[in-house]
Amino acid sequence: MKRYSAFAIAREAARFHSGWERAWRSPEPKKKYKAIVIGAGGHGLATAYYLGKNHGIKDVAVIEKGWLGGGNTGRNTTIIRSNYLQDPSAAIYEKSRSLYETMSQDLNYNVMFSPRGVLMLAQTHHEVRGYQRTAHANALQGVKTEFIGPQRVKEICPIMNIEGPRYPVLGGLFQARGGTARHDAVAWGYARACSDMGMDIIQQCEVTAIKREGGEVKGISTTKGEIACDKLCIVVAGNSGHLADLAGFRLPLESVALQALVSEPIKPCMDIVVMANTVHGYMSQSDKGEMVIGGGTDGYNNYTQRGSFQHIEETVRALIETFPMLSRLKMLRQWGGIVDVTGDRSPILSKTPLGNCFINCGWGTGGFKAIPGSGWAMAELVAKGHSPLTAEFGLDRFKEGRFIDESVAAGVAH
Amino acid sequence: MSNAVSALQGATSDGIAKVTEVGLRGMIILRGDLTSAKLKKAAKAATGVAFPDVRECHCDGDKGLAWMSPDELLVMVPYADVVDATARIAKALAADHALAVNVSDARAVFSIEGAGAREVLAKLAPVDLSRKAFTKGMFRRTRLAQAPVAFWARDEDAFDLMCFRSEAKYVFDLLTISAKAGSQVGFL
Amino acid sequence: MLILECPCCGVKAEETELHGGGEAHIKRETVGSDDDAFEQYLFTRANPRGVHLERWRHANGCGKWFHAARDTTTLEVFGTYSAQTYEPPKAIIDAIKAKRPDWSLKDWQGAT
Numbered sequence: 223m224k225r226y227s228a229f230a231i232a233r234e235a236a237r238f239h240s241g242w243e244r245a246w247r248s249p250e251p252k253k254k255y256k257a258i259v260i261g262a263g264g265h266g267l268a269t270a271y272y273l274g275k276n277h278g279i280k281d282v283a284v285i286e287k288g289w290l291g292g293g294n295t296g297r298n299t300t301i302i303r304s305n306y307l308q309d310p311s312a313a314i315y316e317k318s319r320s321l322y323e324t325m326s327q328d329l330n331y332n333v334m335f336s337p338r339g340v341l342m343l344a345q346t347h348h349e350v351r352g353y354q355r356t357a358h359a360n361a362l363q364g365v366k367t368e369f370i371g372p373q374r375v376k377e378i379c380p381i382m383n384i385e386g387p388r389y390p391v392l393g394g395l396f397q398a399r400g401g402t403a404r405h406d407a408v409a410w411g412y413a414r415a416c417s418d419m420g421m422d423i424i425q426q427c428e429v430t431a432i433k434r435e436g437g438e439v440k441g442i443s444t445t446k447g448e449i450a451c452d453k454l455c456i457v458v459a460g461n462s463g464h465l466a467d468l469a470g471f472r473l474p475l476e477s478v479a480l481q482a483l484v485s486e487p488i489k490p491c492m493d494i495v496v497m498a499n500t501v502h503g504y505m506s507q508s509d510k511g512e513m514v515i516g517g518g519t520d521g522y523n524n525y526t527q528r529g530s531f532q533h534i535e536e537t538v539r540a541l542i543e544t545f546p547m548l549s550r551l552k553m554l555r556q557w558g559g560i561v562d563v564t565g566d567r568s569p570i571l572s573k574t575p576l577g578n579c580f581i582n583c584g585w586g587t588g589g590f591k592a593i594p595g596s597g598w599a600m601a602e603l604v605a606k607g608h609s610p611l612t613a614e615f616g617l618d619r620f621k622e623g624r625f626i627d628e629s630v631a632a633g634v635a636h
Numbered sequence: 637m638s639n640a641v642s643a644l645q646g647a648t649s650d651g652i653a654k655v656t657e658v659g660l661r662g663m664i665i666l667r668g669d670l671t672s673a674k675l676k677k678a679a680k681a682a683t684g685v686a687f688p689d690v691r692e693c694h695c696d697g698d699k700g701l702a703w704m705s706p707d708e709l710l711v712m713v714p715y716a717d718v719v720d721a722t723a724r725i726a727k728a729l730a731a732d733h734a735l736a737v738n739v740s741d742a743r744a745v746f747s748i749e750g751a752g753a754r755e756v757l758a759k760l761a762p763v764d765l766s767r768k769a770f771t772k773g774m775f776r777r778t779r780l781a782q783a784p785v786a787f788w789a790r791d792e793d794a795f796d797l798m799c800f801r802s803e804a805k806y807v808f809d810l811l812t813i814s815a816k817a818g819s820q821v822g823f824l
Numbered sequence: 825m826l827i828l829e830c831p832c833c834g835v836k837a838e839e840t841e842l843h844g845g846g847e848a849h850i851k852r853e854t855v856g857s858d859d860d861a862f863e864q865y866l867f868t869r870a871n872p873r874g875v876h877l878e879r880w881r882h883a884n885g886c887g888k889w890f891h892a893a894r895d896t897t898t899l900e901v902f903g904t905y906s907a908q909t910y911e912p913p914k915a916i917i918d919a920i921k922a923k924r925p926d927w928s929l930k931d932w933q934g935a936t
Contacts, residue, residue: 461873463871463872463873464871464872464873472868473868473871474863474867474868474869475869475871476846476847476869476871477871477873477896520839520844521839521843521844522826522839522844522878522880523871523872523876523878523896524896524899525873525896525897526896526897526898526899530825530839531825532825532839532840539782562871564867565866565867620863620866620867620868621859621860621862621863622859690833690834691833691834691835704886705832705833705886705887705888706832706833706886706888762837762838762840762841776835777833777884777885777886777887778841778884778885779840779841779884784884
């Protein structure tokens with residue numbers, strides 16, 4: 223793989239950009255791999271990358287039904303933060319956030335990580351108390367956050383109306399090193415690095431069956447033929463239930479559509495990410511100038527990756543009191559992604575009832591920020607059979623009642 | 637005895653339709669078996685109007701009966717009579733599995749009248765309000781923007797609408813904005 | 825936009841009048857049930873890509889609960905039916921099978 227650098231740009235400029243190579247190969251699948259990852263989204267590609275980089279397992283295929291990064295990786299609102307209350311969540315999300323800081327250098331691919339700060343508004347007294355508690359918990363966890371008052375909120379984000387009649391801004395939980403990244407670039411960067419390690423990324427290849435023998439996984443059947451493997455890792459977000467069905471077990475989760483929309487592009491007016499969980503909306507401004515707005519989930523099981531009329535109304539209505547300037551903006555487009563939401567709204571990174579088959583799912587509405595940490599932890603679990611970061615996220619917690627109960631992946635603002 | 641007043645004390649606005657808070661109205665929620673002859677008799681005795689079928693409302697001035705759900709009826713009487721009327725219904729159905737409760741002070745009632753009345757409601761509620769679909773005497777529980785409401789067609793271009801008293805101002809403002817002069821969509 | 829006909833009041837209600845209540849026909853576990861049964865009851869859900877049976881409430885309307893048979897990938901509605909039943913009536917099963925001949929209630933009950 224040729225390295226991307228300022229020198230490379232100058233060199234290619236001198237020869238009319240004729241020397242760039244494809245970022246990743248598109249090979250035909252081999253008969254057998256040591257490990258197969260199903261799902262070439264952010265989490266699947268990151269899992270494959272760290273299998274190779276941290277554990278030396280490079281005989282890996284990443285199988286993708288559609289195109290690389292075309293699911294939730296390409297449909298989220300790109301927010302990165304780690305200000306969670308419970309220790310297991312804070313640990314994996316903070317690991318993830320710290321990996322984002324150096325991701326562009328590690329992958330030699332500009333993922334445009336922008337630690338612009340994430341502000342979660344407290345608009346009721348309950349939220350004030352809740353976020354103060356989270357700030358204290360974060361201090362103990364080594365996650366740098368602070369609770370700030372309304373005046374400081376106004377200084378950080380001047381376009382905000384902090385004196386709304388219904389939900390005035392009473393303060394906020396601020397994580398200065400949270401922010402955003404270019405979501406497609408995260409998938410592309412991992413894919414390029416995986417391909418460079420000799421891994422095969424096989425797109426437009428749907429898994430049709432999972433082959434089992436004596437309680438262990440033996441391989442998969444796909445639309446491009448049969449592929450054997452020693453270990454299988456399922457990382458397919460909204461389609462987890464379907465793949466688990468093929469593997470012969472059930473999951474404690476349901477798939478629902480989560481929607482987002484963007485406005486027409488305007489001049490820079492907001493240089494942080496703001497989340498307003500009480501009124502249910504969250505917003506940042508993209509480099510193109512569009513206001514990127516996230517809404518809520520549809521309240522029913524759904525596999526259609528589409529937006530719906532009432533969500534525009536609900537989400538924009540929720541934000542207008544706090545951001546009056548939005549009332550004069552036109553909305554440009556909306557879309558939906560299928561998120562898998564578990565019973566306790568926290569993810570599952572776990573062994574499964576099928577031997578040598580692992581599953582990474584249940585990230586629900588909060589998956590993008592977790593990509594590198596999730597991949598790091600999952601690779602360790604697949605390679606070694608255990609990982610300190612995944613220990614609390616097992617499937618068995620639902621039977622044992624050990625929930626990680628903080629709505630990590632709730633159908634609310636993320 | 638306290639001096640009862642309605643939520644907005646007769647507020648009005650005018651535009652493509654006239655919106656009026658009609659003041660106090662006696663309202664009794666009657667839950668029970670709507671097929672029971674005894675219940676029908678008690679409800680008719682209180683109002684003098686015919687018993688409504690599914691999603692119907694029969695009115696005569698301040699008096700009326702509206703079908704709320706398979707086991708719920710709204711009985712409307714003049715406000716001054718509501719306490720007595722509630723007691724009479726409760727007495728008539730004392731031996732049955734039924735409940736009559738005076739909810740008058742928990743409600744606000746508006747009338748929307750004029751050529752644009754259908755449009756005013758159609759802009760706010762997910763209901764087909766075309767003349768063909770929503771005819772005189774029909775009753776519908778739904779939402780108006782964020783507020784749960786019920787409305788019924790008293791006439792071709794005259795509707796009555798009720799909401800929770802605590803949301804009266806919000807609903808009145810919604811109706812007023814929706815009825816703003818020159819805001820016809822012209823679709824209905 | 826999803827539109828379901830409420831079998832209790834006959835209104836063809838769009839989704840903002842309705843509230844989804846999740847998987848239908850779940851067996852309620854109680855005193856004496858073991859941990860596995862409680863896990864199934866509380867957390868394990870049918871999450872089919874295709875035909876699904878659900879509970880719905882006509883929240884901004886007559887307020888009643890009912891059941892719906894729907895496809896989660898196409899949003900096609902096969903029908904709605906009474907909440908007072910342990911399994912879908914024959915008419916609903918026939919309506920589903922007319923469009924999805926391979927579907928069976930048994931598979932759905934065991935589906936993930």
